[in-house]
Amino acid sequence: MSAVGGVVRSGVGRRRVQTVVVGLVVMLAVTAAVLGGSLMVASSAPFDRAFAQQNGAHLTAQFDAAKATAAQVSASAQAIGATASAGPFATTIISPDTARNRDSEPMTVVGRADPGGPVDAVSLISGRWVTGAGEIVLFSDGRLPEFFQPKVGDALSLPDLPGSPTLKVVGTARSVSETAGGWVMPDQIKALTAPGADSGYQMLYRLASAATAEQIDAARTTLLANVPAESLTGTRSWLVTRTNSAGNTVLYVPFLIAFGVLGVLMAVLIISNVIAGAVGMATRRIGILKALGFTPSQVVRAYLAQALIPASVGAVLGVVAGNALTVGVLAQTNRLYGTSDTGVSWWLDALVVAGALAMVAITAWAAASRAGRLRTVDALAVGRTKGLRHGHTAARLTARLPLPRPVSLGLAHPFARPARSATIIAAIAFGAAAATFAVGLGSTLNEVQATESHGDVIIHPGKRMSGPPPAGLPTEGQGRVAGGPPSPPDPVAVVRAITAQAGTAGYSGEADTQVTVAGLTNALDVLAYTGDNSSYGYRMIGGRWFSQANEIVVSTPFLTATRTKVGDSVVLTDHGVDITVRIVGEVFNTEDRGLQILTAATTLATAEPELRAMSYSIALKPGTDKAAYVKSLNTALESVEATAEVAEEDTAEFIIVVNALTTLLTLMLVVVAALGVLNMVVLETRERVHDLGVHKALGMTPRQTIAMVIASVVVTGLIGGAIGAPVGVLLQRTIATQMGNVTGFTLPASVVDVYQPMQLVLFGLGGLLIAVTGSLLPAGWAAKTRTATALRTE
Template identity: 70%
Template sequence: MSALGRVVRSGVGRRRVQTVVIGLVVMIAVASAVLGGSLLVASNEPFDRAFAQQRGAHLTAQFDAGAATEAQLAASAHVAGVAAAAGPFPTAVINPVDNHDRPFPPATVVGRAEPGGAVDAVTLVEGRWATGPGELVIAGGDRPVGGMRLLGRQWRMPDLPGSPALTIVGVARSVSVTADGWVVPEQIAALTGSGAAGGYQMLYRLAAADSAAQVEAGRAAVQAALPAGALTAARSWLTTRAESANNTALLVPFLVAFGVLGVVMAVLIVGNVIAGAVGTGTRRIGILKALGFTPNQVVRAYLAQALVPALAGAALGVVAGNALTVPLLAETNRIYGTSDSGVAPWVDLAVVAGALALVAATAWAAASRAGRLRTVDALAVGRTPTPGRGQAAARLSARIPLPRPVTLGLAHPFARPLRSATIVAAIAFGAAAVTFSVGLGASLNRVQATENHGDIVIHPNHQISAPPPGAAPGAEPGPGAEPGPPPAIDPAAVVAAITAADGTAGYSGFAQTEVTAAGLTGSVEALAFTGDKSSYGYQMVDGAWFGGPGEIVVSTPFLTAIGAGIGDTVVLTDHGKQITVRIVGEVFNTENDGLQLLTAAETLAAAEPELQAMEYNVVLRPGTDPVAYAEALGAVLSPLGAQATVVETGTDELLIIINSLTTLLTLLLLIVAALGVLNMVVLETRERVHDLGVHKALGMSPRQTIAMVIASVVVTGLAGGVVGMPLGVLLQRLVLGDMGRISGFNLPAAIIDVYHPAELVLFGLGGLFIAVLGSLLPAGWAARTSTAAALRTE
């Protein structure tokens, strides 16, 4: 081994703390960057990966069975520009109801013998594929719908001859969203009403489909190859892709924020470690130069001492980052039907290369100073700071009415101001990460809370069919009676029962209807409210809640779509009648992608005099048991044809992912900050080991020694917390603003302003906690060092 190699090996082995700190910091930084980078890639491309794996359809086309034959449709697979095709599949539109005659929205059902194929390989999530008549595979995810499992349930079609029924035998997912359900092809005939025109579906993969123009060219080519009027509808994959991008795009802002924090902290701490190694090894540098080492060799030696543990840390960081990525991306795989591990080799290589480049750059900047030192100067310099540094701070701290060991420690950071400033910055980023993480989690929880508009929900009892004519109210149908629609409930009786119940704080009743608004194509959903708690759960962005007829409250996408603002008037058309309303408030409401308007029931009474509340949300007084309340009120409502249910609040899966990531990444950044403090205190203790021996000889006890070492980080910890706390608040606001911008919503102050003054004080003191945590090990080492050993060290 060469002399330079022996110096590197000796330095790595002798400076164990610095070696371990560099390795751990690089490992955590690389793990965080790999995790963030992999998730960033996954959040930008989950649909594209699923689309490629499942050979999704670039063009989903619907044809009139009376205008084109199966042979003609099959021949369209060979049209210029079509790379592959599947079909023709027979289709039908059904209007299903469940066993209690609860209607479902109209559904497009496709006759398909198997889920695979050259185009749109449907992924089974649960159950099996339909193999015979009477079986249905429904499109959806792997979560219960409305709290109910889908498998085994029946859909009936009472509007079709013979009232055919379909039993759900499987749940599947099509990345191209080509159907609401699938049956065997021979089932379609029974699902097509008499006199109704049948249809066929063709799925095409195009040779070029990266732009809307290319997809349109493919559609035009297919349409031209078939009889006129055969093509009735077509859907581009770009439309489906755009609709799927919003949720995953929300991950990007906070992943970028954590990535920047982690990189900056790693640079600061690695640079501080190398600078400290050079500072404490100044005399050794002089000896090396006296033995004939050139300045270039000295720089290479210290550069290698940083890169050796950095290489080990980077390798471990890649493994750890990928290991963390796999389970976190499992949710994305469930949502999109992919089977990816989430490991992106190019991300691993880019992160490792970037980390080693940063380590090399920071190490070279510190080591180059060592190479420029003259041999005589290096040999003449000891470990302790230059005389005079920090003397003013020491004199001032001596006047503080605290024990002398504590005041000695308080003055230590001022002897090495540049090093202390670096650690203050690292602690500040750690405190900012904690502040940001807690604030982001609280804000996202408040976003989810806006979906809850009461503690109890009251709705018609769908399990009770309408009694036969002439029967007493609440009478059960006789044996063999045909099931009928659920009975209409009496709003006045329901309201009287709600207001009379013990524990009621208020209620809101609402009915849903469809209206059109000037400036918008198609209809929009309107909720017509009654009661004194209609605004419960909604958060206002600007303006006020509606106070009476003729006033509406809408969200940001609605205002953006019609180009209006608060105070403007809008003309609604409801059942042929025009109603002029005024926008009095902007509310945070994500229902129907923000295209839902909220108003008083009296606003729509002229057009729909029969419009009455079909459901009620009840707000309970604090301390009321919701289960007991629902049982007691349910007994009163049952004869009225209504039932009371406790509102179950759960956490959205996307929020669970974000909260898990923020907790994990914050923990990693805290560890990095604590390691930086650990290294600084080790350097300080080693530089002052001779002074420590003098203090011990003069009677300083081990407890006083620990107090002095811990006190040496109090100033840097407090300064870091004071700087980091507002930085975290600012970061929370920036990230939330980006999330709102991506989703198209303005966020109300109630969601953004989540910090209480007491919490901000605690976050500011969080820097002190990080500093004390990082100083405990070196404080114990200093306390155990014997007086003789400390005095012999120079």
């Protein structure tokens, strides 16, 4: 073993605090970077790869067949300069029923003889493509439970068409562009169009430049100018499909990037401080090495290696931890694309490790080079605070405070090394910011979850069964038999029972159906309300809640997808009947990926006189016993086909995962910040060991020594907390807003502004807690140091 190797091995083994701190800091930085980077790649890579393989459509356009001919629609591809196009495909809207799901849900059907083609090559999942009349291939994205998905061989009945014809499901397929709910032979479209209903044409385009929304908008503007007036009924951008398809994965990216940046910045600060501390505490040892003939270059290499060894171990552990978290988070994501990616990228792992070690090497070299320049005589003169010319004014001022002398001495210590104190203040600030950010983000997610609760008690149609369901029949909740909607309860009797109950604050009846909107290929959910409390639980962003028929309230993704705003009118098609409605409000509502429509039940009365079985949500007055209320209400509902129960509050899997990851990463940052404080206090104590011996010789007790050491971090802890808490608030607001933006939502103020004044005070004091926690061990070591040992450093 070389002389330098022996020094390195001895230094790593003897300086355990520095070794552990460097390893943990690097592990944190690498874990956060690998997790954040992997999820960033995973949020787009599966979709992008599938989009490229299937030649996805950058722009999907829907035309009114009564206002444009097939030739005019086909010529539009050349007019907008499309690099490839497919169509025009004839389209119509059907509302099929199946034996598995008897709820009629409208879907856009496209006439297409071949799944391939230059644009949107549809990928078969099961079965085969249509070859003749009476057959259909259904779109499948894996989102619905298997029970509700029609399978190959099932028959779809079409009760809205003359003679109630049926379509046999011969296959299921995935369109990365989501261009249709199903495909039939082109000559079947006319037979599937209800009398009086309009058919249309669909055109698919690939564009030379389609990376931004502005480029897509420019293509749409050109298209609009080159087709007959009012013939273009809607368009869909691939960017919208990409965002929707990424699902919850893209939501992880902003907050993981925030933690990654915090971890990297803290790594730079702490590693610099740790290496400087290692050099400072080994000053005498460096002098001995120089006296034995070590050159400055050898000293630098020795301390550089002492930093890189634990950093390498930390980097390896960070890669393992980051990849393990990535695989867990992405376990179910790729089923939407038909891929099997784990999310682990070897090139990303290599890039992160190389970057982390390079950062450690540069930081350690800067600190270790100082050791190489020390003169042998200066290095051997260790133990006193010689050369510390700062802090005399602070020491004199603190001496005047009405505090015990050990405490006043400790309060003045940070001013003797302002640069070092600034570094540890920054580390404490990062820890306090991380804790503030984590709690704020958790509160924001809980507020988001709260927007999904629209009542304290719910009433389901159908009676509660007294015994188990018949053998062989699937069930869904409270013993109701699945497979078809229960008999609708008498609404007058239900409302009478609700309003008669003591403790009722308000109620709303909710009936769900589906409609289509021009320009959107898939049917959208509609919640039609009755009652006096339909807005309960919803958070408005702009406009107002609906107050009469033909008014709707929608979320941001709906406005984006339909290119509308509050005040505009849109046409809903419900079972072949067009209904013109006005958008009167924008609400935060994540149902149906933000595309759900909220309106009064009377809006759909002309199209659907008898809505499906209605459920009811009831808000209770404060202090009302929910269990007693439900028991009393069920007694009143005995003669009605309905059952009341307390509304369950299920926490979404995404929120659980985010809260768990946030807690883990925050604890890591706080621990590393505390270790940084520990390292600084150890360094300060070592440098002042002679002064400590003098204090002990003059009668300072162990308790007073502990008080002095802890007091030395009070100022840095308070300043770090005061800086970190506002930074955490700003970070929370920025990340929460960005998490909404990446999914197309605008967050209401009540979801973003979640901090209370007293909370911010506590977060500020959290910096003091981090500082005191980090100082306890070195304070105990200082208290145990013998006076003779301390004075021997003379």
